[in-house]
Amino acid sequence: MRLRALVVCPGRGSYARAQLGRLPDGHPVVAALDQLRVRLGRLSISALDRAPEYTPRLHVAGEHASLLTFASTAVDLAAIDRDRIDIVGVTGNSLGFYTALYAAGALDLDGAARLIETLGHYQADNVIGxxxxxxxxxxxxxxxxxxxxxxxxxxxxxxxxxxxxxxxxxxxxxxxxxxxxxxxxxxxxxxxxxxxxxxxxSHSAFHTPLMAATGERARAELADLAMRSPATTLIGGDAVVHRPWTSPAALWSYTLGRQIVEPFDFERALATAVGELAPDVIVLPGPGDSLGGPVAQILIGRRWRGLRDRASFLAMQASDRPVMLAMARPEQRARVV
Structure with missing residues (x-):
């Protein structure tokens, strides 16, 4: 049976020590992102991933961690077997929303990489709050x-x-x-x-008024970002549902406007997504599975499928109808790829 899935993309910080060296050699997504970084005179994503050890200076700093996270998620998205998984909606947490724009088809790979690399590099020696x-x-x-x-x-x-x-x-x-x-x-x-x-x-105070100047700079430098209407339903951090007929201009305005300076309500975004789309399962692409706990807590708070607490969630995960499949976990990944 083909499962109807909501895909939830992780934010920056999900690429951690355990993910070092996991990006596949020769993958077209990784190659494209490497080319972007080399053109900009920056260390390639492959070089960061293949570093001999995980260090905060390289792997936590926003100017590197942002695109590393995106690369890992995009590789997992490409691995999803569409004959088994029908993606009915996409959302994400914080930086994961930028990845969700790509997953939903609102940005192509080049556009998503440019958006993420631009905002990530603003943080180089310039962490705000x-x-x-x-x-x-x-x-x-x-x-x-x-x-x-x-x-x-x-x-x-x-x-x-x-x-x-x-x-x-x-x-x-x-x-x-x-x-x-x-x-x-x-x-x-x-x-x-x-x-x-x-x-x-190394995290700035994103999604707060402290980032107003960053938003102004991004809107100026990314004025020509080629945003499109999403091909797949997309839910933003304000819980607005963007259908395939959504205005690209409105989506651009939210992404580079309110999304930067107003609270990112991941809880409401996820609750709206499961309420509107009624997925069979929630798929978490990598890196890691740090969103597993927050997603479970939100579902418990909404009593989705009768979930009441941590024990009932774990019991449902062990059943033949789990609510969540994390691609970082081999036994769950096998049900997605």
Whole structure:
């Protein structure tokens, strides 16, 4: 049976140490991206992926991590077996929305690479503010009123903004004063080997007003970006559903306008996608599977297919009708390619 799938593209930061060396030699997507970087006088994607070791200077910095992430996702998208998987919709988290534009056919490979490389390279020695992650759910992935209250206290400061609503986690965009305030009012939490609040390394405060100048620069330099109406339904970070008859001008305006300076509501985007499209399964292309937890938490919050908590999600994943297939996991990838 051909499965109706919603594809969800990951954001920057999903290319981590475990992904080093995973890009296939000679793949046409990788070759095209290598050519772009060489023309710009920058280290090729292949060279970054084949580095002898994973280092923050190379693999976390936005000017490298952005296109590395896109390359990994695009390679996975090309591997999906369309005879088994019917892609009925596409969305993504943060930078993953730019990849979703490509996956939906609103941008060709060159256009998507230009968009991502341009915005990624703006971050070279120019990180603006920062991003902090903090959980909103407990260990069973149920909402925590105490955590929500702490986040509300952090947001009372004018230098703290909602950046990304990521299901059971919120990402805050902060300036220097806001960072200090948030660290004071957010109680430390240890979970899964991580300590929260966690500052994302080398990340600017995207999706907040702090990025207004970046947006202005991008709109000027990418005025001729060849946006098209998507061939596949696309859901943005404002939960607007872009059908194949969507105005390319409106999509360009959102991508290089509000999307840069307003909160990216991944939670609402995913909830809208599953509500509008009723997919059989959610497919997560790589790199990694870092969106697995947030996607599951959002589905639990919406009681999709009767999901109530972490245990019910894991039980459904172990059944013959899983709700999610992560291409980074070999046993799940085998059901997609």
């Amino acid at each position: 920062g991003q902090l992650m903090y959980p909103l759910v407990d260990d069973d992935w149920r909402p925590s009123p105490a955590y929500a209250a702490a986040v509300a206290a952090a947001l009372a400061h004018p230098g703290v903004h909602v950046s990304i609503r990521l299901g059971g986690t919120i990402v805050l965009g902060v300036d220097a004063d806001g960072l200090a305030h948030a660290r004071r009012v957010l109680p430390p939490i240890e979970r899964g080997g991580m300590r929260y609040p966690t500052q994302l390394p």
